[in-house]
Amino acid sequence: MIAKEDILSLKAKILPAGADQILDYLVARHQQVELTHIVLENVPLLIIGRHGMIARIPVNGVLQKVSQPAGILELLHAFFQKQETLYLFINLPDIPVPSEVTQVLQEVQARALRKEELRRLIDRALDERDEALFYQASEEWRKLTSSDN
Known part of the structure; x- marks a missing residue:
């Protein structure tokens, strides 16, 4: 489980388009989100990087890959209906401070x-x-x- 504050602290980084609304959604479901420092295979995974996002979420036994924010949100809505853990991999730079x-x-x-x-x-x-x-x-x-x- 990841703390709400940890998810919200990601907003202090340079986010790709659409990531802020996905992070807001994850805050409400933080008890089902686990932070990972490596890209895992064959698990429900959301990767947020500097230039975009990709979600790899199992749907009906098949791993779906989606990179558009609307599609990611749709997959997450369906995924969080089950009580499974979503792994979150973050690769974002901090906002440069003058x-x-x-x-x-x-x-x-x-x-x-x-x-x-x-x-x-x-x-x-x-x-x-x-x-x-x-x-x-x-x-x-x-x-x-x-x-x-």
């Missing part, structure tokens, strides 16, 4: 880590009754929180 965004995220993370460190320092200063350390850490804390606003 370096400016990455830099801002790193700065925010560094500030958050520093705030946590200052909080521990303030607690330690209070425990040890270290007035100088308390005032120094409190002032830096005040500057960090005022720059956040």
Whole structure:
């Protein structure tokens, strides 16, 4: 079984046309979906790649292969009527994040880590009754929180 969050996180990748509605459908049936890291043979399988999708689903004992989103949804509707497991193979790149965004995220993370460190320092200063350390850490804390606003 795959978690709903894992399926929804796929939306943060570059999806082929029609994949978003198929992922929405899979979220509702996540307890019947298993993520695989290899392409399996002779099992119900949905492959989502950068340039398209293909579903290999058994229908009346014959493995049907469909690559169009409407056809895939139709096969999935029929497949999920049975209580079988669908294997999902994903080969998608992440959406590229501009370096400016990455830099801002790193700065925010560094500030958050520093705030946590200052909080521990303030607690330690209070425990040890270290007035100088308390005032120094409190002032830096005040500057960090005022720059956040």
